[in-house]
Amino acid sequence: MFMSTIEEIAKIAGVSASTVSRALARNKKISEHTIQRIEKIANELHYTPNLSARALTGKGTKLIGLIVPEITSNHYVQIVNRVESELYAKGYALIIGTTDFNADKGLRNLEVFIGRAVDGIIFAGDNLDEVNAAAVRDIIKTPIVFLGSAGDNTGHECVAVDDAHGISLLIRHLIELGHKSFGFIGEKLSKPVRLPPFQKALAEWGLEYNENFIKTDGTERFEEGGYLRMKELLAEGEMPTAVFATYDNIAIGAMKALHEAGLKVPEDVSIIGFDNIKESEYLIPALTTVFPPITEMADRAVDMLIEKIEKKDTDKTARKYTAAKTILYPELVIRQSTSVPRQ
Amino acid sequence: MFMSTIEEIAKIAGVSASTVSRALARNKKISEHTIQRIEKIANELHYTPNLSARALTGKGTKLIGLIVPEITSNHYVQIVNRVESELYAKGYALIIGTTDFNADKGLRNLEVFIGRAVDGIIFAGDNLDEVNAAAVRDIIKTPIVFLGSAGDNTGHECVAVDDAHGISLLIRHLIELGHKSFGFIGEKLSKPVRLPPFQKALAEWGLEYNENFIKTDGTERFEEGGYLRMKELLAEGEMPTAVFATYDNIAIGAMKALHEAGLKVPEDVSIIGFDNIKESEYLIPALTTVFPPITEMADRAVDMLIEKIEKKDTDKTARKYTAAKTILYPELVIRQSTSVPRQ
DNA sequence: AGAAGTCATGCAAACGTTTGCACTACCGTC
DNA sequence: GACGGTAGTGCAAACGTTTGCATGACTTCT
Numbered sequence: 001m002f003m004s005t006i007e008e009i010a011k012i013a014g015v016s017a018s019t020v021s022r023a024l025a026r027n028k029k030i031s032e033h034t035i036q037r038i039e040k041i042a043n044e045l046h047y048t049p050n051l052s053a054r055a056l057t058g059k060g061t062k063l064i065g066l067i068v069p070e071i072t073s074n075h076y077v078q079i080v081n082r083v084e085s086e087l088y089a090k091g092y093a094l095i096i097g098t099t100d101f102n103a104d105k106g107l108r109n110l111e112v113f114i115g116r117a118v119d120g121i122i123f124a125g126d127n128l129d130e131v132n133a134a135a136v137r138d139i140i141k142t143p144i145v146f147l148g149s150a151g152d153n154t155g156h157e158c159v160a161v162d163d164a165h166g167i168s169l170l171i172r173h174l175i176e177l178g179h180k181s182f183g184f185i186g187e188k189l190s191k192p193v194r195l196p197p198f199q200k201a202l203a204e205w206g207l208e209y210n211e212n213f214i215k216t217d218g219t220e221r222f223e224e225g226g227y228l229r230m231k232e233l234l235a236e237g238e239m240p241t242a243v244f245a246t247y248d249n250i251a252i253g254a255m256k257a258l259h260e261a262g263l264k265v266p267e268d269v270s271i272i273g274f275d276n277i278k279e280s281e282y283l284i285p286a287l288t289t290v291f292p293p294i295t296e297m298a299d300r301a302v303d304m305l306i307e308k309i310e311k312k313d314t315d316k317t318a319r320k321y322t323a324a325k326t327i328l329y330p331e332l333v334i335r336q337s338t339s340v341p342r343q
Numbered sequence: 344m345f346m347s348t349i350e351e352i353a354k355i356a357g358v359s360a361s362t363v364s365r366a367l368a369r370n371k372k373i374s375e376h377t378i379q380r381i382e383k384i385a386n387e388l389h390y391t392p393n394l395s396a397r398a399l400t401g402k403g404t405k406l407i408g409l410i411v412p413e414i415t416s417n418h419y420v421q422i423v424n425r426v427e428s429e430l431y432a433k434g435y436a437l438i439i440g441t442t443d444f445n446a447d448k449g450l451r452n453l454e455v456f457i458g459r460a461v462d463g464i465i466f467a468g469d470n471l472d473e474v475n476a477a478a479v480r481d482i483i484k485t486p487i488v489f490l491g492s493a494g495d496n497t498g499h500e501c502v503a504v505d506d507a508h509g510i511s512l513l514i515r516h517l518i519e520l521g522h523k524s525f526g527f528i529g530e531k532l533s534k535p536v537r538l539p540p541f542q543k544a545l546a547e548w549g550l551e552y553n554e555n556f557i558k559t560d561g562t563e564r565f566e567e568g569g570y571l572r573m574k575e576l577l578a579e580g581e582m583p584t585a586v587f588a589t590y591d592n593i594a595i596g597a598m599k600a601l602h603e604a605g606l607k608v609p610e611d612v613s614i615i616g617f618d619n620i621k622e623s624e625y626l627i628p629a630l631t632t633v634f635p636p637i638t639e640m641a642d643r644a645v646d647m648l649i650e651k652i653e654k655k656d657t658d659k660t661a662r663k664y665t666a667a668k669t670i671l672y673p674e675l676v677i678r679q680s681t682s683v684p685r686q
Numbered sequence: 687a688g689a690a691g692t693c694a695t696g697c698a699a700a701c702g703t704t705t706g707c708a709c710t711a712c713c714g715t716c
Numbered sequence: 717g718a719c720g721g722t723a724g725t726g727c728a729a730a731c732g733t734t735t736g737c738a739t740g741a742c743t744t745c746t
Contacts, residue, residue, distance in 0.1 A: 005731095005732060005733090006732065006733070007732075015695075015696085016695070016696045016697080017696090017732085017733080017734095018695075018696060018697075018698095018733095018734080018735075019694080019695055019696075021732095021733065021734060021735085022695090022734090022735090025734085029693075029694065029695085030694070030695080031693080031694060031695090034694080034695090046454065048454050048455070048457060048458030049458055049732085049733075050399075050458060050460065050731085050732050050733070051395075051458050051459050051460070051733095052394075052395040052396075052398035052399050052404065052459070052460050052731085052732080052733090053395075053399055053701090053731070053732035053733040053734090054732080054733055054734075055395035055701085055733090056393075056395050056396055056399065056700085056701040056702065056703095056731090056732080056733070056734095057700075057701055057732090057733050057734045057735085058700095058701070058734085059733080059734070061395065061459075063438070063459070070424075071420065071423060071424050071427070072420055072421070072424050072621075077414065077415055077420050078415070080414060080423075081413075081414050081415050081441075084414070084439060084440075084441060085441070088440070088441075093438055093440065093455060093456075093459060094438065094439055094440075095406070095436055095437065095438045095439075096427060096437055096438075096439060097427075097431070097436065097437075098424075098427060098428070098431075111389070111391050112391070112436060113436075114391060115391035115392055115393060115394050116394045116395070116404075116406070116436060117393060117394065117395050222621070223621055223622060223624065223625045227625060249621075249622065252622055252625045252626075253625050255625075255627070256625040256626075256627060259627050278565070278566055278592075279566060279592065279595055279622060281566065282566045282570060282595045282596050282598075282599040283595075283599075283626075284598070284599060284602050284627060348701095348702060348703090349702065349703065350702075358725075358726085359725070359726045359727080360702085360703080360704095360726090361703095361704080361705075361725075361726060361727080361728095362724085362725055362726075364702095364703065364704060364705085365704090365705090365725090368704085372723070372724065372725085373723095373724070373725080374723075374724060374725090377724080377725090392702085392703075393701085393702050393703070394703095395701085395702080395703090396701070396702035396703040396704090396731090397702080397703055397704075398703090398731085399701090399702080399703070399704095399730085399731040399732065399733095400702090400703055400704045400705085400730075400731055401704085401730095401731070402703080402704070
């Protein structure tokens with residue numbers, strides 16, 4: 001039932017395999033009558049083309065590879081989710097791989113995907129340099145688009161969100177409320193993308209940057225990291241009046257630590273997260289957070305990739321990289337976890 | 344660089360393609376010396392076998408399809424995550440599809456996967472009947488294992504978690520604390536799997552089952568659904584002393600509603616969730632919840648599938664279905680959202 | 687009526703791999 | 717020195733598609 005071949009259809013229809021192939025592709029050279037007949041048979045047989053065979057003839061696999069650092073955080077879940085549904089709608093299937101923030105694994109994934117003859121690749125990661133992207137671009141014939149933060153400037157085709165913009169929004173909000181001392185919890189990364197803009201924003205407002213208020217260790221374990229780092233901050237005595245957690249999930253842990261210490265959010269300490277995960281609105285207090293346009297990011301990446309694939313399909317000659325870089329901007333969602341500082 | 348063929352290697356090595364193929368498979372008929380030489384060349388060329396071609400010869404694609412209802416809830420995220428990493432370790436790649444709880448889409452996914460010649464399929468979903476699993480089993484030659492709740496008894500190869508057991512654990516816990524009236528929020532499903540065991544558990548303890556305390560509408564939107572349903576309960580006046588939310592995310596919304604109504608958890612109302620998402624431990628109060636062994640579920644499913652694939656590989660003759668059904672049991676994680684009822 | 691054109695279809699090669707079979711050398715044996 | 721064995725390798729077919737080219741049957745024009 002499942003898994004019949006073009007040959008079988010041909011036999012039943014009393015025509016040759018080529019005719020079936022063309023009929024199914026609605027090639028104009030085949031008579032309407034034959035097309036109808038063949039389509040009917042194909043349906044009855046639950047015919048699905050063998051994509052491996054098709055791939056071999058250079059017609060593409062309708063397979064897209066998506067590489068993400070990990071898929072348990074809300075951020076990447078949303079991306080995977082959106083990319084999958086967009087791709088499905090366009091008739092592509094999604095194959096995914098994770099890098100665990102590891103450059104080698106990223107490269108291996110790339111090789112694996114290429115061996116599987118994917119039609120295109122979306123490489124997501126805050127840290128585009130994880131893989132030596134420049135090299136990759138030159139080596140790979142498969143269309144690829146990068147998806148990440150706006151930090152890099154390596155000139156690849158990519159869609160990125162400007163974290164720095166979100167962070168300056170958040171600092172401005174805090175400053176307007178009257179805050180003067182700021183903490184930072186999160187982002188223990190080989191190449192941090194949120195800490196530098198944080199420092200820069202502070203500097204722009206002529207604000208003091210207190211090294212002691214920056215906590216990065218162990219924050220790759222989100223809730224736990226946030227909890228532990230906030231406890232550490234608490235133990236050291238001097239406290240900032242506002243703390244920026246680089247992910248909402250870190251903020252959750254941090255708020256727990258504050259609660260246990262008998263401190264109130266936002267009265268004693270204001271907290272801001274990043275991501276706007278779906279739980280944030282329902283936290284107590286509801287979390288003020290930076291909201292990157294994930295859906296749009298995913299859509300753009302998919303569109304760019306598909307366009308690239310189909311363009312490549314037509315003019316196989318020159319594969320020029322019109323290295324387009326789409327930058328998207330996050331918004332600030334103000335809720336109850338921020339207020340004017342005490343006193 | 345990437346994407347060289349066996350032919351090219353053969354040319355460089357001065358041997359035939361078949362020799363290269365065998366050398367790369369470490370076939371004993373090829374001299375050790377030749378193997379070394381060919382492997383060296385293959386490495387230099389970054390050779391990756393074209394899996395489409397290999398698939399065509401019946402050697403399998405090393406591709407596994409995973410079908411889930413959706414991938415934004417914590418439960419399925421964890422499953423996808425674990426399945427992916429297990430599979431990666433075993434040299435397989437993962438292709439995923441979502442059904443959106445829709446039987447047709449499930450079937451289409453199945454067809455698509457088969458057309459892509461996946462080596463095996465994991466079909467996850469609380470509701471195994473979404474797809475007429477019995478029919479599927481007979482039709483499909485591709486190894487498949489189901490992953491879901493223990494509700495069904497259609498006799499497929501599957502790994503399931505016994506939700507009912509978790510629910511009886513939870514009811515017992517509540518009863519031991521002294522609760523007498525129980526609410527239920529969640530699960531607007533074509534075939535509910537948690538409500539019946541809930542009712543059954545109540546009956547077993549000779550407890551009254553109050554229809555007014557069961558709220559299911561709109562709970563497919565987790566936080567929001569929980570929030571709205573709890574508000575509804577609150578508005579109706581009479582309140583249970585304990586409420587079971589079928590997902591932790593629903594519990595989060597419910598707790599928010601209670602908070603806004605000025606009610607305290609657990610003093611005024613005890614709340615229990617289901618899933619043990621990573622945020623639960625850090626909620627205020629930390630959430631008591633039923634914890635299904637997701638990691639183990641995923642591992643078992645992968646193991647069963649791979650075993651099935653490789654067994655099928657050896658004895659191609661009989662493909663007998665030793666329809667094994669593995670049942671796993673959830674635990675109850677007791678935290679701060681449950682306590683003795685007031686008065 | 688024959689040439690030229692159109693339309694529908696078939697043939698066969700190609701894509702990259704695996705594998706049964708055949709072949710060559712070389713070895714040791716009697 | 718002919719025979720069988722074995723180790724190493726090549727040939728060619730097969731997997732299911734797609735597609736350029738060839739073919740054959742009509743139609744239409746002159």
